[in-house]
Each structure stands twice: as structure tokens, then as C-alpha cells.
Amino acid sequence: MALLAAALILTTLPALWRLLHGPTTADRLLCVQMLGTASIALLLLMAEWQQQDHWRDVALVLALLGAVISAALVQLLRPARRDNVRRQEKSS
Amino acid sequence: MNPALSSMALPLLAGLLLLLAGPGLMRRWGGTLTLIVSVASGLAAWMALQSTLDSSRQEALLGGWEEGLAIRLELTALSALLLLFTALIHGLVALYAQFSRHGVSHAYWPLSCLLHGTLAALWLSGDLFNLYVTLELLGLVSVALLTQSGPRAWRPALNYLVLSLAASLCYLLGVAILYGQYGLLDIELLSGVTENDAVTRLALVLMTGGLMLKAAMWPLHGWLPAAHASAPTAVSALLSALVVKGPLFILWRLWSEVAPADLAIQAGPLFAAAGIAALIGGGYASLRSPYIKTLVAYSTVAQMGYAMMALGLLLFWQHPQMHVALWLFVIAHGLAKASLFMAAGEIQHTVGTTRISGLRGATQTAPIAMFAFAVAGGSLIGLPPSGGFLSKWVLLGPLLNDPWNWPWAAGVFLGTLVSAAYVFRAVIMAFDRVHIKRVNLNPDHTAQWLAMLPALLVWAMALSGNWLVQWLAGGGI
Amino acid sequence: MTIVTAYLLAGLALFLIGLHGLLTLQSMLRRIMAVNLMGSGVFLVLTALAARLPETDPVLHALVVTGLVVSISATALALRLHGALERHREDG
């Protein structure tokens, strides 16, 4: 179990590299999402391993907040310009 | 205990009520309610002070739980006096803010009430972590008050906020280490068990660093002048007179109760030396300052030097008279500084500039405010028979008795000289009738008189000096 | 090297990384982040101390929850202040 957990942690290292090197902001948000999924997996593993039900709740909150964050951040990141608004209205 | 608790709860409740009432009602009734509450809180504090004279010390374990588990609130003669002092300064500043023409916006009232309540909670608390929360509360309420004067105060406010956060975290790390060592957060229980070992010393160093930064004690004072000088006048008065005293109080409790006695004796001279450095460094900066309010703000840095010196010598000799000197000084400085800031604000508005050079001829153009400035300045210098003189007299007593202590006394005299220099620099300029500045022809006399009020009180302090000394010496330690 | 020791040291290291950042960095946003890291370091020390006992220490956990609220409040205010300051500077 612990071995699996350690291996899971190690799979996040490439994400860390991508996070640092980008190149785009979307890539970085993607990495955060990847880290989130890995953390959820790890929490579920730890719940089983330590026989602690609480970690599943933590995983649930993390999953929910991860979803909120990727949605909210995208909306916050979109550049605030008037011409942009018009283009959106045309396309939709 | 109940009068003290109501002295704390009233302003908190008033603050929340004002916020709930909304801007419209706040604009109309905010000042009145604040004044009523500060008077009521002051009366409650007076009752608390009376009750401490009978039985020297009262305490409450919150929630009725055992020692250690519960947060302890303590009421001593000193904390009752500080409650009274807080209510007094809050009331005086509120009076000024209410009746001055260029007073404050309605959002000031709930914030100043919350500040009052926070400080009261701080004076009463006897628990290291609870003190951390009150410290943070104090920091945030100060920032909220600072930002009132608009964009020019934002950068100093942000700097202050970030530094004060870092300082509280240093304090919290120290609390964590003490808890790790002794498993306790209660000051009184801790005072019985602390030992002079490396871990305790580390914790005390961390906490002291954080608190000194919060109290703007030399050499961690850099944030203060910009912050205090950029605030609205009433806010500067509150910040300089009250807020910096909070961390000082915690520092005093930490070193006189939590720290083992032999360690406190070792640390005393360091505090005292830092105090002298603050007196000289802060005084010099004040002397060179080109702005009126910056001069007053730097003088806070310098004056905190006296407090630090009294604290250091108190720790070094464990002499009760030093304890009296420390708190007399805090009260005298609070009153004088409130008056100085309010007078400076009035002068600024009358002569229309923030620069010191604007003081030229102020004795003619804003005579009442300038008189208040000079009177309050006199207390800072320590001219008899002011409160400042009283505290210095008590401080100097034991220093002059023994020739070995004369170097410290020399430090006090040097500090006095520097204070005299920066106060007289402003006052002399005010007597310059040759280059009188063009002025506002409709000065606000009420506000100027109100600015004078605390200065008169600080001189009156000398008259009631006997009682004050008695109270402080009686139940304080 | 027990878990407690390892995380105690990690907490101290985090505190110092934050403190070092606070003292050396120029950008205000980074300094706010640095203070946050300092806070996380202190909380890590507290939680590691709580894990010394077979049953974790509830007092320390409660203290950290309180500390977290304080820290998010102050961070939020600092970031809002910073944002307003930046816009003010931009608009002259």
C-alpha cells in the first residue's frame, strides 16, 4: 500500500516540471488538476490503508473544490476587454 | 470580574450593532453611540478598578472548565487601569472625531468600537494563544482604520499588514514551541514550570521578535512612521496612543511571568540598551522629518524607547518602582500623543500644508492647536508637572541612587534632550512671525480645544500622581 | 527519524523559506505568498507536535483551525489592498 502511495506521489513529478515550464497558463491549470486527481487517489489509498474513513470525505471536498477552482480560475483568467465581450456575443 | 467584562463587551456589541444598522443610521448616530459606549465602558472600568482595590486580583476561567483547559481572564489593578485608559482615549478621540469639521467618515465608528473591544480583550487575557488572536485582531482593525484616508495610505497599510502578519507568525511559532515543551498555554501555569533551557530561550526570542516588530520597537520600527503619518488624524491618534501599547503589554507579561527569572535578568540590559538606541535614533529621525505628522510618528518610536528601557530595568533589578514607571509612562504617552496628533491634524488643516515649514507663525494662525501641541510636547519632554515628568521621576529615582546606574540615567537625559530638540524645533518655528503662511480664515476652534483636552489631562495626571502610583504599586505586580 | 521529527523539520524549513522570501523578494504579491508559506510552516510544526501522542492532540488541531481562518482573512485583505493599489498606480 505504502509503496503504491509513494509511486503515486512520484507520478506527479512530471506534472511539476510541466507546471514550471508551461508554456501556457492552461497547461499550468491542467497540472493543478492532475495534482488534484493524484491527491484524491492518494487520499482514497490512505483511507483504506489506515482504516480512516475521514480521508474519503477529504477526497470528496478536494474533488469538489478542484472542480470549482478550474471553472472559477478560467473565468477569472479570461482577459477583461470590451472587444472580447462583443466577440463572444457574436459567436454564441 | 463582571464590570471588566462589560467594559470589554460594550464596545464590541456597539460595533456590531452599528454595522448591522447600516450606513444611514451609522452616519446619524454613530458618533453619539460611540461616545455613550466609551463613557459607559469607562464607568465599568472604573468600577472594576474599585473592585481590584479591595481584592487585589480577580480571575475567571471561561466556561467554568479546569485550569489549563479553559482560557483564563485576569483582572489586576493594572489591567483595570488600562481598561480605563483605553476607554478614556477612545472617548477623547471620538469627541474630537465627532465635533471636528474634518472628522471622519461614518465607517470609522464601528471600527473604533471594535478596536476598543479588542484592546480590552487583550488587557484581560491570560492565555498565550488567545493573545495571538487578539494581536491579529488588533493588526487587522488597525489596517482597516488606516485605509480610511484613501489611496495614499494603502501602501503603508499593506506594508504594515504583511509585516504584522509575519510578526504574529513568529509569535505563534514561539507559542508552538512552548506548548511543545510544557504542554500549556496558560500564562500563570507556565510561569510556574518554565526552565532556563535552550528551547525556552528560543521560544522567547521568537515571541519577543514578533512583539517588538508589532510594537514598533527599535530596531524593528521601520513601518510605523509611514503608517501612522498617513492615517486620518483621529486614527493616527488611536494607533499611536493605544495600538502599540498592546504588544508592549504582552511583552511585559511574557518576560515578567513566563520567562524564568534568571533569564529575564540577563535579557534586561539588552532591552534597556535597545530602548536608549530607540530614544536617540527615533528622536534624530523625528528632528530631521520634513512633515508635521511624521515628526509626531517618529516621536512614538523614540518614546517607546522609554517604555523599553523601563521594561529592561524592571527585568534587570526586579524593582517594583520600575513597574510603576513603565505603566505611568504608557498612560502619559498615550494622552500626550493623542493630543499631539489631533493638534497636528488641526494645524495642517488650518495652514493647508503637511510640511513642518507650514508651522511658521502657527502661534498666530492656530493658537489653540499650537498651544495644545506645545503642552503635549512638554509632557513628552518630561517638563514638570506633567504626566511625562511623573513617569520619568519615578524611573530616575532608583537610577540616581547608585553611581553604577548613572550610565542608564545618562541615557534618559540624552533622550530628554533629543525630545526637547524635536518638540522645540516645531514650537520655535511656530513663533516665527516673519514668514507667516497664508491660512484658512475660518479655523475650527471647537476641534482645537478638543485636541487640547488630552494634553490638559496629562498635566492633571501629575496632580493625581499619588493615587496612580499607589494603584500601580499596590495590585499591579 | 520518526514521522514527527521529519515533519517538524519540514515545518521549520517552510517557515524559513517564507521568511527568506519575505526579506528578499521585491514583488508584493510574492511577499504575501511568502507570509502564507511561513504560516503553513508554523501550522505544520503545530500539527507535527500534535502527532506525538498515539491519539492526536485536539487542542493543537483546534489552534491550527483558528490560525487558518486568521491567515485566510489577513491574506484576503492583503490581496484586495494590493489589487486596489495596483489599479490605482496604473490609472495614475
Added chain:
Amino acid sequence: MTVALEGLRIVLLAGGLFFFVTGSLGLLRFPDTYTRLHAVTKADNVGLGLLVAGLSLHSLEWQSTALMLLIWLFVMASGATSAQLLARYQREQDRQESASNGNR
């Protein structure tokens, strides 16, 4: 029976790990943002699903299995949506960039 169950469990957990590794390799090696989006939101979700399956075989308590399934379903939904949102955001950015290049 238990041996078979245990074997299945190990296979499932290993499979989960394999997909996580694949996902992160994809994140590292794929050439552009759009392809990388696939790597993370698809492979990792499969990985999480296999892991959940393996773990539920272990515990066989219905509450925890249900909660884990819920989490997995939720992560899948969230992955699908945020992949869309991120891709749209990226396309918007690309268009703006090309527009500003065209103006020049």
C-alpha cells in the same frame, strides 16, 4: 476464491498506477496544450477508476464503496468539463494571439 480476489485487486491497483504513470508521461511529452488535456483528463480518470475498483474489492463496505464511486463519477464529470473549459480558454488565447499577429 480469496487468492483470486487478492490477485484481481493487485492487478486493478497496478493497472490504476499504470494509467497514472501514462497520464503524467503524456503531460510531459505531448506536443501541445490540446493533446496534453487528453492525457490528463482521460488517462488519470481511468487510473482513478481502476484504483477505486481495487480498493472497493478490499473493503467490501458498501458505504465507502459508494462514496468512492461518487468521487470517481464526480472527478470524471469535472475532468470532462474542465477539459472543455480549458480548451476553450486556450483557443480564445490562441485566437487573440493570431489576431494581434495579423494586425501587425
Added chain:
Amino acid sequence: MEIAEAVLDTALIGLLLTMAWATLHTQRMSAAIALFAGFGMVLALIWARLRAPDLALAEAAIGAGLTSALLLRAASITREETIRIPTSRLWLRWLFVTAVFAWLAVHVLALSTLDGGHSLPELVTGQTPNSGVRHPVTAVLLNFRAWDTLLELLVLLLALLGFRQIARHNRHPYDADHHPAPWPLLKAWSRSLAPLLVVTGGYLLWRGSDDPGGAFQAGAVLAAALVLLRLSGQLPVFRWSRWTVRLAALTGPALFLSVAIGSAVMGEGWLNYPDNASTLLIVLIESAATVSIAVTLAFLVAGEEEDIAE
């Protein structure tokens, strides 16, 4: 097994410290913020590793969630500043930091084997049945050290008041028209996400008296729901000038303070709940605090300046 655990701990700590360092020293702000969000997730894992479920819940909601939204909002206004990496005497600085670390570490290591007399945790465990709730952390937060929690709610309120001060004086408000309209997909997604968040928040609050969870965690999750709905344009603007909004933000501290005053006037003493009513009072206070925390955090993260200014 032991080795694998050591690998796990080393990996977690390594990841944590690398991310912390990189957050401060990476060149681009967007990378720093993403790293900060990742840092929050790793910290949540570490809280789980250290058997602190209350903290893991709080960190998952706050550190990984709301803080990064706050940071991003601030950063979107800030001009991108590249960090100058100082090259001179870098080793000296490193030496200094390492020395300070070693000094701290030597002292603090002694604490890892002490148990601090563990009288306080035993007291808490012993008294928890009398506190009105069964979860010891909640008992500490809302009964034994309720005074801290009351002051902490005031801290949160003051952050909001500070924000209000700033907004009132800002002559260059963020023009709401400039915000791009949210995509329909985002709207649909937030419509389905928000109820889930509300249910989870309610669940955390309800569970708080028996199990990890409680007002703060629930409030943070609810705040996330409000933020999401606000950003996707589905929530009517909440304005400070409405008394309902003010009431929602103030209800937690106001109720708590009233209970404190009431217990001092009519009962045993400040914050000393009557024995038979302590469960009820704690539940009431927790619910009110959850509402206040949610509204306040939502204001701080997603509130526009003109919402709060007047």
C-alpha cells in the same frame, strides 16, 4: 513497509518544500499561483498523513481552493513582473539560512520525543462528554476555547470591513462591463456543481459535532459555491447596502457575542453555557458562524468593489 513509508514521507516533504521554494522564485506569476494551489493540495495530504482530518478538510477547501482564486484575482491586475535573480553572494545567503535552520532544528528536535506532559489532551478527552459535542476538536473550538473562536470570527469580519474601506475610496473601480460573459458550459456546470457543494457543506456542518468537520470547513465549501455562482453570473449581485446581506455576514459573531453576554448576565459566567443547553447553543452558533463565514469569504474572493462600497 517501513521503507515505503519513509519514501512516501520523503516524497511528500520534498514535493512540499520544492513547491514552496518554486512558488516564490519562479519567473512567471501564473506558474507561481498554480504552484501555490498545488502546494495546498500537498499540504492537505500531509495533514492526512499526520492524522489531522479537520485540518485536511479545511486545507482542501481553503489552501487548494479559495486562496488561489484570490491570488489569481490580484495577479490579473498586477503587471507581470519578472523576478530578478540575485547572483552576488548567493552562497553567503544560503549559508546563513542553513545556519539559522540548523540552529532552530537542533532546539526543536528535542521536542519531538517529549510529550509535553500530555495533561491537556487528557483533560480534553475527559471533558469532551460534558461539552455538548462528541468530537474533541469541535469541543475545544466551541466550548473550551470558544473565546478564541469568537475573536476569530471578528478577525474574519474585520477583513471584510477593511475591504469595504478600500472599495469606498477606490476611484477606479473594476468596470463590470469588462468581464467577458461566462460560457454557457460554465453556467450549466456551476448550476449542477453548486447544489452538490451546498449539500457537502451542510453535511460537514452537521457532522461537525461527532466527527471531523464543522463551521469553518462547511463555511469554506459554501463560500466556494457562492463564488462559483457569482462568477458564472447566476447570482444576483449581493450588495452590502442590503440589510439581509449585512445580517448574513454579521450573524455569526453577533449571535456568539450575545450568547457570551447572555451567559454572563443570566448564567454562570462569560461563555459558560448552561449544562442542558450546551448542545443546542453550539449547534446554533455553528450554523450562524457557517453562514457568516460563507458570505464573508465569498465577498472577499468574488465580490466586486461596487457591491460593498455603499
